[in-house]
Amino acid sequence: MSAISFTVGPKNCSTAGADVSKMCAAHHAIDKHVKDGMILGIGSGSTIVYGVQRLAQRMKDENLSVVCVPTSYQARQLIIDYKLTLGNLDTNPKIDCTIDGADEIEVGTLTCIKGGGGCLTQEKIVASCSEKLIIVADGAKEVNRLGQKWKKGIPIEVIPMACKPIQQKIEEKYGGEAVLRMSADKAGPLVTDNGNFLLDWCFPETKYCWSSVHYYLKLIPGVVETGLFIDMTDECLVGDPQGNVRLLKKTEQTLEL
Numbered sequence: 001m002s003a004i005s006f007t008v009g010p011k012n013c014s015t016a017g018a019d020v021s022k023m024c025a026a027h028h029a030i031d032k033h034v035k036d037g038m039i040l041g042i043g044s045g046s047t048i049v050y051g052v053q054r055l056a057q058r059m060k061d062e063n064l065s066v067v068c069v070p071t072s073y074q075a076r077q078l079i080i081d082y083k084l085t086l087g088n089l090d091t092n093p094k095i096d097c098t099i100d101g102a103d104e105i106e107v108g109t110l111t112c113i114k115g116g117g118g119c120l121t122q123e124k125i126v127a128s129c130s131e132k133l134i135i136v137a138d139g140a141k142e143v144n145r146l147g148q149k150w151k152k153g154i155p156i157e158v159i160p161m162a163c164k165p166i167q168q169k170i171e172e173k174y175g176g177e178a179v180l181r182m183s184a185d186k187a188g189p190l191v192t193d194n195g196n197f198l199l200d201w202c203f204p205e206t207k208y209c210w211s212s213v214h215y216y217l218k219l220i221p222g223v224v225e226t227g228l229f230i231d232m233t234d235e236c237l238v239g240d241p242q243g244n245v246r247l248l249k250k251t252e253q254t255l256e257l
């Protein structure tokens with residue numbers, strides 16, 4: 001793997017029952033990147049929960065003033081539950097830094113698949129308004145090629161009435177299978193925070209120019225957003241079960257159209 005990767009831990013974060021890899025990565029990101037007076041984007045998923053806990057602790061200990069802009073209903077609720085200051089893009093259209101998780105990270109280009117938790121559209125909007133995007137993850141997410149470990153496909157948010165034609169167009173163009181994500185607890189499809197459906201496109205194993213795939217998908221009427229995060233990530237902090245955190249920087253150019 002070609003990447004700048006070095007250990008920046010270990011950190012003292014051995015809380016019983018916690019996922020130490022995720023926790024150390026998230027704690028390190030908060031300690032390194034959050035400064036007083038900042039507008040901070042709060043990502044979604046399980047890793048960021050540790051980040052919010054750490055932030056709440058720092059706010060108390062250091063009396064920081066930080067406005068938090070959520071990337072999902074889950075993130076909004078976390079901000080409220082931990083008594084942090086809730087912002088939004090109307091009042092804070094420019095964000096200093098967003099910290100978020102990922103489902104898979106291509107080492108070298110730092111291209112990520114996101115949206116396993118279904119929040120990709122708001123995550124991408126908030127990231128696009130941010131000076132910096134910091135991804136926090138455990139080592140299981142690192143790959144040389146997207147799809148090596150994450151087998152659930154690339155999440156694509158779609159307008160419900162366009163779901164079937166979009167499925168067909170994707171499969172005709174690239175092959176594989178674009179599967180409508182179903183809700184775990186309600187009969188029928190999962191509905192996103194934006195009232196849309198999700199397709200998870202399980203793509204055939206081959207070499208892709210991900211930016212051209214992304215642009216092709218985005219141009220299909222009814223596609224709202226894709227879970228491909230290309231040239232957005234500034235750095236990844238990757239934790240391990242011993243509490244070490246490695247920093248990954250971009251070292252390879254993304255294939256261009």
Ligand SMILES: O=C(CO)[C@H](O)[C@H](O)COP(=O)(O)O
Pocket residue numbers: 043044045046047048100101102103113114115116117118119120123
């Ligand atoms: O993109 C996301 C949600 O849409 C999450 O950031 C991603 O699924 C990672 O989640 P976790 O931290 O639980 O592994």
